[in-house]
Amino acid sequence: MATGMQLISGTGLASRIGGLNRFAPVRSSVPLFKRDLKFRVRSTADQDGGDVVDEKVKAAIPVPPRLFSTPAPPPQPEESTKISTIMAFDGPGPERINGRLAMLGFVAAIAVELTRGQNIFSQIQNGGIMWFIGTTALFSIASLVPLFKGVSADSRSGGVMTSDAELWNGRLAMVGLIALAYTEYIKGGTLV
Structure with a gap:
């Protein structure tokens, strides 16, 4: 240098x-350099008299923003919003809804066992069926509304709370709920 x-x-x-x-x-x-060099700028014109500008030069010129521009088009739905697609066997609805209900049911069953000392079968017999139907309807509708709007669970996930983690937690809750009911049936009483 x-x-x-x-x-x-x-x-x-x-x-x-x-x-x-x-x-x-x-x-x-x-070498000795001359200091009095003169530069000439030339422009070329096409036959109509207009200036010919190189495409690279056009791309480098910033375009001023419009004052009254048209609004951006609304975003298109990422997923299909048909009921047949959402509720299909391999669609986004059934496993997510069943997983969310299983997570809620597993936590509620363990909480009632710890507080009241009732097993899962006595919980259902003592008015639990109405709670089950009400929460099933509420959580199913709440899970379907974003899917009908075209929002996918993958687009809303980030960090630790990913859509794959939700699916795996739901699957484990389904297995846990079945294992809880089976263990209480074999044991003949509460698990805890």
Whole structure:
């Protein structure tokens, strides 16, 4: 870098320091530059008299924003909003709804066992069927509304709360709820 600067400036460090720098170029090897160079700017015109501008130059010119521009089109739904597609066997609805209901049911069953000492079968017999129907309807509708609007669960997930984590938690809750009912049936009483 220093040698390049010495070449451009025309004087080396050797002339200033007195021979301390052995790698500095000799002054006579530096070409002399003219300072009075004149530049001419030319433009080309097409046959109609208009200016011809290179495409790269056009791309580099910023386009000023419009004051009255048309609004952006509304975003298109990411997923199909047909009931047959949403509630299909491999659709986004059934496993998510069943998983959410299983998570809610597993936590509620364990909580009632701890507070009242009732197993899952006595919970259903003592008025639990109405709670089951009410929460099933509420959570099913709440889970279907975003799907009918075209919002996918994958687009709303981020960080730790991903859509895959929700699916796996729902699957584990389904297995846990069945295991809880089976264990209480075999044992003949509460698990806890």
